[in-house]
Amino acid sequence: MSFQEKQLPADASVGDKALNWIDARFPLSSTWKAHLSEYYAPKNFNFLYVFGSLALLVLVIQIVTGIFLVMHYKPDANLAFASVEYIMRDVPWGWLVRYMHSTGASAFFIVVYIHMLRGLLYGSYRKPRELVWLFGVGIFLCLMAEAFFGYLLPWGQMSYWGAQVIVNLFGAIPFIGPDLSLWIRGDYVVSDATLNRFFAFHVIAIPLVLIGLVVAHIVALHEVGSSNPDGIEIKNTVDDKGIPLDGIPFHPYYSVHDIFIVTIFLLIFTAVVFFAPEMGGYFLEYNNFIPANPLKTPPHIAPVWYFTPFYSILRATTSDFVYWLEAGVVAYVALIILRTRLASKCKIAAAIIGLLVIVGMYLLDAKFWGVVLMGVSVMIMFGLPWLDSSPVKSIRYRPGWHKYIYLVFGIAFIVLGYLGVQPPTPTGTAIAQFCTFLYFGFFLLMPWWSAMGTFKPVPDRVVFHPH
């Protein structure tokens, strides 16, 4: 078919002609319509639905401030610490750019944790939005990698020893572990070689993947349409033009709404940047104002707050705790065999895997299992769409006692996070071990508890009170 441009009337404005010229060559208007002005989002979104937009805003803040920081930062073990101090003291407004970037890191995790909580409460990960969720967990992993690699760059004591600990996690893998951590570091200890490669990952490799995943996350979402606090598919009730009756165009309705919330967010964000950029040692740790010293570990090292729930699980896995884990594995395999209708092949597989894990727990160190548990605690989120078997999506129509399960899970997560910033104590470890069971129990037992109880009837149309 030959190229055809839409014919505009002779008196069309220059702007219309220009747009027409572009639209014949690039899907500009159609993309704008598909993703903004004719993307119909449910009209009953509540406050929690703004955090996706906010996450995008923080991503932009991080990329823009990051670009300007790279212009002054030096990825060299001898120069890195001083170059960050140079940014803070000598570069005009450098302190502001750096504090925006460091506060942005914590803000990113606050926003993303709330965004994930929203998904958890309203079943946003349920069919047909499994891929939206999987891309989202991928984004979360990228953020964790981004935060970890970025934390080494200031080359302070906490940067150095944090990286040392995390890289050595890989050393716990049987047989290949020590060589693997040597390969990651590129030296016998964390050194200039490590700093340079972490810099490359932080400023280009991970951001590329991250942006790709963000695009995939949004494209997948817009393909199936947004869910809502009622967990009702608005596409099931459409008017004669095929437009959902309970949908409103994202632009201008939600774009204006989100911009309003953005102003509130920026108010809080700038208040932190100007008045509490260190946030009492939680956003920027005190020990990181001391240059890295490979010969001396600071007296108390802890990761930044957003990693601590997972870090607590790592620390809770002592050799005594492995016995409890073995008991847990036995109980779980028994549950699968006795209380599911899976094919017998699956049950045999579960029994064999359970047996291998238990044998592994006898043969391999608790250290290795701590690393495994920490990894699984993050990876298990990938399984959520298939673990949840409740007949309704939203917590609004679940049995009342389900709310307490979410509450207990939330408390366990926060307690783990709190214990992770504290120095290890026997009582703290015991509590962390208990919370580790609660954390994994929430996910692993979900196929059972999420289907139990009396569910409320889900209405056909969303619940919406005009205001």
Next chain:
Amino acid sequence: MSNEKQVDSGRRGLLVATCAAGGVAGLATTGVLVSTFQPSERAKAAGAPVEVDIAGMAPGEQRTVEWRGKPVWIVKRTPEQVAALKTHDGELADPESQRTQFSTTPEYAMNEWRSRHKDILVLVGICPHLGCSPSSKFQAGPQPSLPDDWQGGFLCPCHGSTFDLAGRVYKNKPSPDNLQVPPYMFEGDTKLVIGKDEKGEAKA
């Protein structure tokens, strides 16, 4: 579009050969990129043995020297500290240093005090758990983060592993292994060489 069903086997063969050659080139390039992550020749060369003069070290004194970028401690233990080593074997995870997962204790240190000379202790100051450098807690008796019957030793600040004054780890701690005794030897009475013994230099 009538020729769709006819496969030209000569062209198909060329297609397979092109894919195979491209695949090999891709794998080889990946191999090169992966290899760049290994320690460079300069990093390997920096791993030479270190000489330390320990003349004039007082009993109870500790010195830290750098070997391969890691801290190596030299501690001159007091006779009381050496005597105390025998008393708590039951509380240790591996009192005889039998495990070899993290490091193999050199033969000359396979004894109760884990050293060539009873008083001079040489250890790599890196916790076998996750690589932090433990702090010296030589003072015996109750104190924060330590048991009340503490006899002096090392405490890892990161995850709370405790070690006695021979670098042996206590039971049920995050660290599964004792601290590493590096290869070392004396040249004369007061000169210590770290990273080298009669068998030659330490491997990477």
